[in-house]
Amino acid sequence: MTGLHIEQVEKKYKTAETDLKDSFALEPIDLAIREGEFFSLLGPSGCGKTTLLKLIAGLLEGDAGKIRFGDKDLTHVPPEARRFSMVFQQSLLFPHMTIGENTAFGLKMQKVGKKERLSEAKRMLRMVGLEGYENRFPEELSGGQQQRAALARALVAKPRLLLMDEPFSALDPGLREDMRELLSGIQRELGVTVLFVTHDREEAFELSDRIGIMSDGRLLQVGTAMELYEQPASSKVASFLGLKNIISGNIRAGYFKSEDNGMEFQTIHKMADGRQFLILRPETLRPIVSNSQAPIGSVRFKGAVSKLKFKHGAYTAQIQAGNLQLECALSRDEAEKLEPAQAMELYVNQSDLQFVEH
Amino acid sequence: MWRKSKPYLLLLPSTGVIVLLFFGGLFDGLLKSLGYFPAIGENQMSFIAYRDLLGSESFWESLRLTIRVAAISSLLAGILGGALAIALFMLSLSSKTKHSRLWQRLFQLPLTIPHLVAGYVIVLLFMQSGLLSKLLAAAGIIKEINEFPVLVNDAFGWGIILAYTWKEVPFIMLMLYPVLARIQKSWRDVSRVYGAGTFRFIREIALPIMMPSWIIAVFIVFVFTFSAFEIPFLLGVTYPSMLPVYSFQLYTSGTLAERPEALAVNIILAVMTIALGLVVYYFSKRWKITKGWQ
Numbered sequence: 112m113t114g115l116h117i118e119q120v121e122k123k124y125k126t127a128e129t130d131l132k133d134s135f136a137l138e139p140i141d142l143a144i145r146e147g148e149f150f151s152l153l154g155p156s157g158c159g160k161t162t163l164l165k166l167i168a169g170l171l172e173g174d175a176g177k178i179r180f181g182d183k184d185l186t187h188v189p190p191e192a193r194r195f196s197m198v199f200q201q202s203l204l205f206p207h208m209t210i211g212e213n214t215a216f217g218l219k220m221q222k223v224g225k226k227e228r229l230s231e232a233k234r235m236l237r238m239v240g241l242e243g244y245e246n247r248f249p250e251e252l253s254g255g256q257q258q259r260a261a262l263a264r265a266l267v268a269k270p271r272l273l274l275m276d277e278p279f280s281a282l283d284p285g286l287r288e289d290m291r292e293l294l295s296g297i298q299r300e301l302g303v304t305v306l307f308v309t310h311d312r313e314e315a316f317e318l319s320d321r322i323g324i325m326s327d328g329r330l331l332q333v334g335t336a337m338e339l340y341e342q343p344a345s346s347k348v349a350s351f352l353g354l355k356n357i358i359s360g361n362i363r364a365g366y367f368k369s370e371d372n373g374m375e376f377q378t379i380h381k382m383a384d385g386r387q388f389l390i391l392r393p394e395t396l397r398p399i400v401s402n403s404q405a406p407i408g409s410v411r412f413k414g415a416v417s418k419l420k421f422k423h424g425a426y427t428a429q430i431q432a433g434n435l436q437l438e439c440a441l442s443r444d445e446a447e448k449l450e451p452a453q454a455m456e457l458y459v460n461q462s463d464l465q466f467v468e469h
Numbered sequence: 470m471w472r473k474s475k476p477y478l479l480l481l482p483s484t485g486v487i488v489l490l491f492f493g494g495l496f497d498g499l500l501k502s503l504g505y506f507p508a509i510g511e512n513q514m515s516f517i518a519y520r521d522l523l524g525s526e527s528f529w530e531s532l533r534l535t536i537r538v539a540a541i542s543s544l545l546a547g548i549l550g551g552a553l554a555i556a557l558f559m560l561s562l563s564s565k566t567k568h569s570r571l572w573q574r575l576f577q578l579p580l581t582i583p584h585l586v587a588g589y590v591i592v593l594l595f596m597q598s599g600l601l602s603k604l605l606a607a608a609g610i611i612k613e614i615n616e617f618p619v620l621v622n623d624a625f626g627w628g629i630i631l632a633y634t635w636k637e638v639p640f641i642m643l644m645l646y647p648v649l650a651r652i653q654k655s656w657r658d659v660s661r662v663y664g665a666g667t668f669r670f671i672r673e674i675a676l677p678i679m680m681p682s683w684i685i686a687v688f689i690v691f692v693f694t695f696s697a698f699e700i701p702f703l704l705g706v707t708y709p710s711m712l713p714v715y716s717f718q719l720y721t722s723g724t725l726a727e728r729p730e731a732l733a734v735n736i737i738l739a740v741m742t743i744a745l746g747l748v749v750y751y752f753s754k755r756w757k758i759t760k761g762w763q
Binding site (some may be wrong): 189 | 653655656658659660661662663664665666669673674677678
């Protein structure tokens with residue numbers, strides 16, 4: 112068995128006043144991260160992702176559960192003996208050490224000789240684009256350069272697992288993009304296992320092999336970016352992933368009826384009667400234009416264009432269908448044929464209908 | 470013009486007093502140490518007092534004692550103060566903030582006690598007939614109080630060393646703790662993740678960060694101990710006496726003709742203090758001890 116295994120790990124924080132009422136709880140979590148994998152924990156602030164990361168690092172002690180790496184049980188191993196590395200939101204370089212000494216810190220703790228560790232640090236600094244910066248002090252570097260140095264410090268120690276706690280969130284957007292590319296390239300080159308914490312969907316989707324979505328101390332779903340996007344397990348996951356067109360309704364005798372009664376259609380999906388959320392991804396909603404026809408069996412909606420938007424080379428239209436506001440992705444040709452307030456018809460294939468229970 | 474000179478004019482009364490009392494006194498002392506003493510008809514300046522002083526065995530004995538006492542007490546205070554500051558800091562890192570504050574206040578208590586009182590405390594505790602010897606005798610550890618070592622009014626200066634160490638440890642802590650408090654808790658996390666246990670964290674992170682302030686704090690204690698009067702006067706012996714006491718003895722018990730020598734002792738003390746300050750400044754610059762930690 113290789114990689115990181117988290118089994119039923121949980122943590123409760125007590126309130127300062129009473130010690131009785133729990134202010135936050137990380138529900139029991141099971142998770143396996145394969146060796147060499149880039150895994151991201153994605154969730155809003157305060158959802159428990161940093162707590163989970165610190166539990167894995169050993170900086171916090173869990174109330175229950177086990178943490179193993181390979182066959183080794185690390186649950187009660189102190190952080191200094193786990194051979195993990197961590198990059199934090201701030202670079203947290205030691206101000207009294209040069210960039211070279213900072214980078215070589217992990218190797219020094221591993222009792223690697225001075226010459227060897229400084230040469231390794233130099234090699235790693237070259238890798239992150241900081242060649243020639245060995246003798247400078249952290250305060251002489253920009254924020255982005257400091258974070259690169261922190262990355263070099265983490266990688267040079269040859270960690271079994273690299274933990275990253277929103278490492279690029281304090282950087283400018285352009286710099287963040289550069290750092291993502293740098294990290295992605297280095298991770299592929301070195302094959303290091305990465306556990307990356309972020310609240311930035313784009314960042315997680317761009318970098319990760321798999322993503323775990325967290326909310327309110329729970330791990331809601333784990334999957335590849337595509338799996339999560341196309342088959343979200345719940346409306347909460349869909350909503351956090353920024354999916355539009357989440358419509359609550361009910362299934363009765365094979366028919367879906369939206370809560371506002373504005374939408375009703377027969378579905379081929381086999382589901383028990385009861386409350387369901389329908390998720391319509393904007394790109395699956397197709398406009399029916401004069402020379403096209405909706406495929407047989409598809410679901411059709413009527414509405415009017417309320418707004419046309421153009422963003423990053425992509426066109427979208429907001430369609431008012433009854434009381435529902437739907438978002439529809441369009442090609443340039445399709446968008447040019449539409450005008451605000453224009454009545455239009457849309458269809459979606461049955462296979463693209465996504466239902467979730469909660 | 471008025472706006473520019475206003476701050477200086479407002480500062481004039483206080484600077485005037487400082488210049489008059491401090492530099493004026495120093496200058497007057499320098500003139501008198503050079504033999505310029507119109508009150509006794511001496512209007513010529515010479516280095517006779519310095520020559521006599523440097524040729525006197527009593528002066529060298531006093532200087533040796535002064536350096537020994539100042540060095541040992543400042544080092545002891547430095548080591549103890551540094552260790553306690555680190556202990557308090559580690560306690561605060563372990564998130565027992567309340568305990569850490571309580572201990573900090575407790576350790577700061579000696580700061581509130583005047584040096585003269587501290588001297589009497591040492592007398593009462595460490596004299597052969599003091600509390601400690603009586604307790605040891607009562608516990609049967611020593612047979613009679615006479616067996617208790619002479620720690621007060623002893624030739625080596627242990628009583629003075631004890632008093633200064635006890636009094637200056639909180640001062641060192643007061644200087645160091647704010648510096649250590651600037652160390653982020655996250656650095657402890659970083660160092661742990663990269664393999665540093667408590668001891669290595671102290672050695673690699675806390676000590677180097679604390680060192681510049683530690684050197685300055687120990688230097689201040691050294692200079693203070695080097696030129697302080699009341700504790701050596703209370704807890705020292707008549708011969709050899711520490712330099713400030715030696716100067717006082719020369720000034721009060723000798724004739725008017727011996728006063729230049731007494732003042733020469735003070736000038737030498739001042740010159741040595743300035744020289745030591747320059748040495749510390751030179752090395753602190755050379756070692757770049759504040760580099761990277763602004």
